Amino acid sequence: MTEATKTVCVRHEAAEAFVATLLQASGVSKQNAEIVARGLVQADLRGVESHGINRMPSYLARIQNGVLDPTAEPTIKQVTPVVAQVDGNNGFGFPAAHLAMETAIAMARTFGIGMVSVKHSNHFGMSAWIVRQAVDAGMMSLVFTNSSPALPVWGGKSQLVGVSPIACGAPGGEDSIPFILDMAPSVAARGKIHKALRRGDKIPTDWALDxxxxxxxxxEEALKGVMLPMGGPKGSALAIMMDVFSGVLSGSAFAGGVTGPYDMSKPGDVGHFIIALRPDLFVSLDDFRQRMDVLYQRVVGSDKMAGVDRIYFPGEIEQLTERRRRKDGIPFVQSEIDALNTEAKKLGVAGLQVVP
Incomplete structure (x- = not known):
């Protein structure tokens, strides 16, 4: 193990404060900086390092290259009592998505359901943090986004649709955990390719083509080619679905027009689609929670296939990882800490402190 690949740990509170300070030094408001920092650190806590604070150098580069407006505030327009649209105004996707879910939740509390489309946004990190926002409010949710072209359509060979995550969630019962699903329509998320490149790792050969x-x-070769859709035409169709609901419907870019967070040529113009709904629309809340308990117990208590020690509910592994990392700290390799501290030095702020 070299010095650059040595693993060190960072407290999640320190990581959040560090990211918020970097963003504020770059012109982002305190409120928006804290929203972005929370979203990124939640990813690291859940073990989704591909969408964590290591995204900061590319985000800051987009600000420095003038393709993301750090001072932008999302604005909202009410369309019907249960439908609204947020304009991200080419600011960070995190505040735009947070406002969209906050609005959807408020509508759902009154009318049972709330739907918000987001246009002219940017990358909003890990979808699960927005799902978690709804779960924490006692709501079910759907969270869609489109993204920059990385996948071919089935039968094609060029990048056209994004590795756009499909996410949803529901509160758990008294004896179960929340259901949180956040998955890409590809074999692996593209951020995992960037993570492997950053750490000098190889990737499985079924993830991408050169x-x-x-x-x-x-x-490095994978990023010159295409990601592979999961399930062949099924994954391709799901990626197209994300473009329909997030891009076509919202008025944002679609069909290969979204600009990725590592592309400094122009604004992202990402679209999102967010729904919140009350879990007591068709059964009582107590009944819903009891039914979630039954579902959880039947899933994790299923007969196990050979070689399997434990069956997990969707999102359970990430929740266990979060519990551990809140206690022990978030692991990074030293080269990642160095890259983040280089950005801090440029902005004249203190570096990220590791756990002694």
Missing amino acids: GEGHPTDDP
Whole structure:
């Protein structure tokens, strides 16, 4: 193990404060900086490092290149009593998505359901943190987004649709955990390719094709090619669905028009689609929670296939990881800490402190 690949740990409170300070030094308001920081650190806590604070150098580069407005505030327009639209105004996607879910929740409390479309946004990190916002408010939710082209449509060979996550959630019962699903329609999220490149790791050969259309274990070559959809035409169709609901419907970019967070050429113009609904629309809340308990127990108590020690509910592994990392700290390799502290030095703020 080299010095650069040595693992160190950071307290989640320190990571949040560090990211918020970096963003405020870059012109982001205190409130928006704290929203972005929470979203990124939640990803690291849940073990989704591909969408954690290591995204900061690319976010800051977008500000510095003038393709993301750090001072932008999302604005909202009410369309019907249960439908609204947020304009991200080319600011960070995190505050736009947070406002959208906050609005959807408020409508759902009154009318049972709330739907919000978001346009002219940017990357909003891990979808599960927005689902968690709804779960914490006692709501069920659907969270869609589109993203920059990385997948071919089934039968094609060029990048056209994004590795756009499908996410949803529901509160748990008294004896179960919340249901939180956050999955990409590809074999792996594209952020995992960037993470492997950053850490000098290889990737499984079934994740992506290189620029010549061959399987590769080299993340640098994979980023020149295409990601592979899960389930062949099924994954491709799900990625197209994200474009329909997030891009076409919202008035944002679609069909390969979204700009990714590592592309400094133009604004992202990402679209999101968010729904919140009360879990007591069709059964009482007590009944709903009891039914969730039954579902959880039947899932985790299922007969196990050979070689399996434990069956997990969707989102359970991430919740266990979060519990552990809140106690022990979030692991990073030293090269990642160095990259973040380089950004801090540029902005004249204190570096990220690791756990002694």
